[in-house]
Amino acid sequence: MKTKSIIIIAATLIIGFTIGFMVNGQITRNRIQRFVRQGTPDGFKMRFFDIIRPDDAQRVTIEPILDEYAQKMDVTVVGFRNEMKSIHQELIKKLEPYLNPDQIEHLKIAQERFERHELDGPGPGPGMRPPPDRPHYEWH
Numbered sequence: 001m002k003t004k005s006i007i008i009i010a011a012t013l014i015i016g017f018t019i020g021f022m023v024n025g026q027i028t029r030n031r032i033q034r035f036v037r038q039g040t041p042d043g044f045k046m047r048f049f050d051i052i053r054p055d056d057a058q059r060v061t062i063e064p065i066l067d068e069y070a071q072k073m074d075v076t077v078v079g080f081r082n083e084m085k086s087i088h089q090e091l092i093k094k095l096e097p098y099l100n101p102d103q104i105e106h107l108k109i110a111q112e113r114f115e116r117h118e119l120d121g122p123g124p125g126p127g128m129r130p131p132p133d134r135p136h137y138e139w140h
Contacts, residue, residue, distance in 0.1 A: 039077070041070035088114070 045066045054062050092107055099107070 041067075041074045044070040044073055085115075 045063070048062075048066055049059070052058075052062070088111065092111065095107070096104055
């Protein structure tokens with residue numbers, strides 16, 4: 001009898017942990033997807049609709065305005081990313097004469113990770129962690 005009660009309690013706990021883990025994962029996934037969408041023209045519009053909550057008549061009038069500015073914002077963000085990449089490449093070229101080969105390699109790995117991040121979309125920030133086969137540098 002006592003063993004049966006322990007098995008029921010253990011099974012209930014395991015089921016509860018499993019359900020909680022799955023629900024938490026789904027909530028986290030939804031939040032991440034919403035955050036990622038905010039970086040797109042449609043996400044820009046969605047964010048403004050969430051803020052102003054227009055009625056149907058307003059929505060018809062406001063949507064073309066938001067479409068126009070969503071495209072402008074997208075062009076601005078893409079231009080900014082390209083400019084940042086160019087500035088970063090200039091920085092690396094100016095630093096290279098003063099660095100040892102290991103430091104140059106570390107910078108190149110960070111640059112590759114940055115470019116992969118730009119292509120793959122959001123995720124952990126580029127260059128935030130050293131690759132497993134490279135030592136961690138303390139930048140002071």
